[in-house]
Amino acid sequence: MSNPIPAPQVLLAEVTHRCPLQCVYCSNPTELIKKTEEISTETWGKVFTEAADLGVLQVSISGGEPAARRDLTSLIKAARDADLYVNLITSGIGFKQSRLEEVIEAGCEHIQLSLQDVESEGAELISNLKKGLEKKLEFASWVRSHSVPLTINAVMHRLNLDRLPQTIEMAIEMGARRLEIANVQYHGWASFNKNTLMPTQEQSDRTNQIVAEAREKHHGKLLIDYVPVDHYAEYPKSCMNGWGQVALIVAPDGYVLPCRNATMLSHLDFANVVDNSLRSIWYESEAFNAYRGDAWMPDICKSCDRKDIDFGGCRCQALALLGDASAADPVCSRAHPHNLIPREYANSLIATDAASMNYRPNA
Amino acid sequence: MTPRVVPLDSILAFEPGIRLKHDTVRDRYVIQGPEVLIELNETGTAIMKEIDGTSDLSAVIGRLAKTFSVDPATITVDVSEFCTALLMKRVLTT
Numbered sequence: 329m330s331n332p333i334p335a336p337q338v339l340l341a342e343v344t345h346r347c348p349l350q351c352v353y354c355s356n357p358t359e360l361i362k363k364t365e366e367i368s369t370e371t372w373g374k375v376f377t378e379a380a381d382l383g384v385l386q387v388s389i390s391g392g393e394p395a396a397r398r399d400l401t402s403l404i405k406a407a408r409d410a411d412l413y414v415n416l417i418t419s420g421i422g423f424k425q426s427r428l429e430e431v432i433e434a435g436c437e438h439i440q441l442s443l444q445d446v447e448s449e450g451a452e453l454i455s456n457l458k459k460g461l462e463k464k465l466e467f468a469s470w471v472r473s474h475s476v477p478l479t480i481n482a483v484m485h486r487l488n489l490d491r492l493p494q495t496i497e498m499a500i501e502m503g504a505r506r507l508e509i510a511n512v513q514y515h516g517w518a519s520f521n522k523n524t525l526m527p528t529q530e531q532s533d534r535t536n537q538i539v540a541e542a543r544e545k546h547h548g549k550l551l552i553d554y555v556p557v558d559h560y561a562e563y564p565k566s567c568m569n570g571w572g573q574v575a576l577i578v579a580p581d582g583y584v585l586p587c588r589n590a591t592m593l594s595h596l597d598f599a600n601v602v603d604n605s606l607r608s609i610w611y612e613s614e615a616f617n618a619y620r621g622d623a624w625m626p627d628i629c630k631s632c633d634r635k636d637i638d639f640g641g642c643r644c645q646a647l648a649l650l651g652d653a654s655a656a657d658p659v660c661s662r663a664h665p666h667n668l669i670p671r672e673y674a675n676s677l678i679a680t681d682a683a684s685m686n687y688r689p690n691a
Numbered sequence: 692m693t694p695r696v697v698p699l700d701s702i703l704a705f706e707p708g709i710r711l712k713h714d715t716v717r718d719r720y721v722i723q724g725p726e727v728l729i730e731l732n733e734t735g736t737a738i739m740k741e742i743d744g745t746s747d748l749s750a751v752i753g754r755l756a757k758t759f760s761v762d763p764a765t766i767t768v769d770v771s772e773f774c775t776a777l778l779m780k781r782v783l784t785t
Contacts, residue, residue, distance in 0.1 A: 413710070413723040415725065475708075479725055
């Protein structure tokens with residue numbers, strides 16, 4: 329290892345995989361963790377305390393739907409007691425106004441609400457839940473009545489990308505300070521629906537332009553973060569800002585992962601917070617050291633001047649498209665000069681649109 | 692689009708959900724907010740500590756000038772631009 333390992337700054341606490349929605353692109357792993365396997369309130373408290381001691385500054389409490397845990401308020405309080413900045417990532421479904429008030433009272437500092445579509449039918453097609461959009465609009469109006477900042481996380485794909493301008497308008501109407509325009513990442517559940525969801529190159533190009541215009545138009549009012557379709561990119565995304573550099577994820581059963589999809593890298597062994605300290609997992613575990621630094625990289629990445637920008641890209645994408653988790657990201661136009669793999673792949677998916685959606689189960 | 696620099700009579704406050712934190716592990720101050728983490732140097736920290744939601748920008752500059760024993764005129768542009776950038780990031784509000 330050439331550089332010392334930096335302390336982590338960000339914790340993603342996936343407190344449950346249970347969810348009232350069944351989104352076809354859910355970022356949870358395909359083997360969902362059951363309620364009986366979830367770690368306790370006390371163990372989460374230990375995680376938050378150890379994370380803060382390690383240098384973590386903010387936690388995102390996510391799921392599944394975090395509200396599915398009856399102890400959500402206690403979890404938020406425990407995270408605030410550790411002086412972490414507390415984000416709640418929610419679908420807004422399953423909340424009553426009184427529960428939202430309890431969550432804010434407990435110390436939740438920022439709420440991120442997912443948005444499947446600006447049209448009811450589109451939202452239902454993605455989540456297999458009726459009246460989801462209407463409930464989200466109501467939830468947003470409750471958040472607006474408090475002073476807690478709201479982010480809208482709009483997940484985009486071929487079926488709703490043409491409604492991006494309306495999506496931006498809806499985020500503003502909902503009172504959002506931030507909007508994440510995030511294209512689906514085609515791992516896990518999304519990989520079962522990629523034929524239906526993969527955007528066209530034309531949609532991708534138009535989206536880049538709409539985002540640029542919206543950023544200028546709403547400058548200083550609405551902050552826009554944008555995750556493009558990486559199949560059409562020239563360079564890889566800076567996945568997790570580097571493996572084991574900034575963030576760690578704790579799964580509902582206490583296993584600690586360097587990225588949300590890391591369980592698909594089945595050659596790695598992951599450690600659990602129940603019988604290991606977060607410190608030893610971060611600095612010493614095999615999984616966190618597997619893709620740190622450049623020792624694992626193919627020569628073309630090792631000698632590349634972008635290796636400190638994108639860190640060799642996404643390991644899961646390399647495994648999914650090239651069958652080798654240590655290969656250069658398939659998106660990279662330098663490592664793969666013809667750069668046809670992801671584009672051709674995307675086009676072949678679009679050409680064979682599937683007949684039906686594959687939903688994730690609620691639990 | 693270059694934003695207008697914030698006027699000296701503006702009263703600056705933190706936006707809801709924004710806080711200034713002493714990061715003891717790294718011995719630095721940071722601004723925290725919704726997906727916001729801004730590392731501050733000594734000057735930035737001094738400015739943020741003066742923003743109290745009741746003082747206008749010229750009062751903030753006056754106090755900073757006194758602390759650092761400089762003429763307020765020599766720091767007005769830098770402090771105004773710093774605050775303007777944070778207004779655009781919705782860290783501060785007027």
